[in-house]
Amino acid sequence: MKESLERLISLSRQIGLEDRRLAILGEGNTSCDLGDGTFLVKSSGCSLSDLDESGVSRVKMAPILAALDDQTLDDSGVRTVLEYSRADASPKLPSVETFMHAVCLSEGGAKWVGHCHAESVMSVLCSEHGAKPFLGHIFPDAIVVCGRHVAAVPYIDPGLELAREVRRVLREFCAAHGSAPKVILLENHGPVALGASEKEVLNILLMLDKWARILAGTLAVGTPKFLPSAVSERIDQRPDEDYRRAQIVKGPG
Numbered sequence: 001m002k003e004s005l006e007r008l009i010s011l012s013r014q015i016g017l018e019d020r021r022l023a024i025l026g027e028g029n030t031s032c033d034l035g036d037g038t039f040l041v042k043s044s045g046c047s048l049s050d051l052d053e054s055g056v057s058r059v060k061m062a063p064i065l066a067a068l069d070d071q072t073l074d075d076s077g078v079r080t081v082l083e084y085s086r087a088d089a090s091p092k093l094p095s096v097e098t099f100m101h102a103v104c105l106s107e108g109g110a111k112w113v114g115h116c117h118a119e120s121v122m123s124v125l126c127s128e129h130g131a132k133p134f135l136g137h138i139f140p141d142a143i144v145v146c147g148r149h150v151a152a153v154p155y156i157d158p159g160l161e162l163a164r165e166v167r168r169v170l171r172e173f174c175a176a177h178g179s180a181p182k183v184i185l186l187e188n189h190g191p192v193a194l195g196a197s198e199k200e201v202l203n204i205l206l207m208l209d210k211w212a213r214i215l216a217g218t219l220a221v222g223t224p225k226f227l228p229s230a231v232s233e234r235i236d237q238r239p240d241e242d243y244r245r246a247q248i249v250k251g252p253g
């Protein structure tokens with residue numbers, strides 16, 4: 001647990017680095033599954049850039065998931081769930097996006113999750129195009145790092161409602177593609193990266209940031225020239241790309 005906590009703090013600070021423009025102030029949140037029915041998640045209101053132990057909550061998975069099916073919960077009920085779901089005596093409340101993190105960790109095939117409000121990605125997600133430009137690919141590395149397909153969610157009130165919609169979209173995505181996405185794009189809000197490690201989550205967010213900047217550039221110059229889907233399929237399936245993907249995820253450390 002101590003090692004996971006340190007890795008989560010390090011991932012959070014990497015996402016919060018000011019010049020990356022992925023998150024400022026209290027924006028964004030991170031989580032990791034501890035594999036014992038609990039997970040670590042950023043506490044509400046804390047900043048990713050200078051996160052420390054006091055800004056991380058350990059939360060029980062079961063009460064959070066149960067809340068998703070409880071249609072009677074209002075705002076104060078949600079707060080109560082967040083209070084009693086804490087696995088340790090901590091004065092801070094887990095982030096209101098704890099519900100979404102629980103969905104990604106339990107149904108998204110992820111061990112680590114990072115959500116931010118990347119300026120570049122939001123430039124596209126907050127435009128009239130929404131998530132649509134990300135549904136086709138324009139260069140190979142985005143396929144290798146961010147996955148062949150990404151999931152998209154229309155704007156929903158953050159918190160419990162959003163988590164329910166993310167769960168619905170994730171289930172639909174898994175049924176259509178046979179596995180969970182690495183990226184969920186929340187329109188008018190920001191991206192979510194789902195990874196096997198904290199390194200993979202950071203890689204996904206950095207590549208997505210680059211992808212979004214290139215997309216915005218192509219939209220400014222003209223229209224993006226999308227790769228034919230057979231080409232994207234081929235890149236996704238190539239054994240050498242598979243090897244490269246494994247190396248990228250492992251990283252140097």
Ligand SMILES: [Zn+2]
Binds near residue numbers: 028117189190
């Ligand atoms: Zn957010």
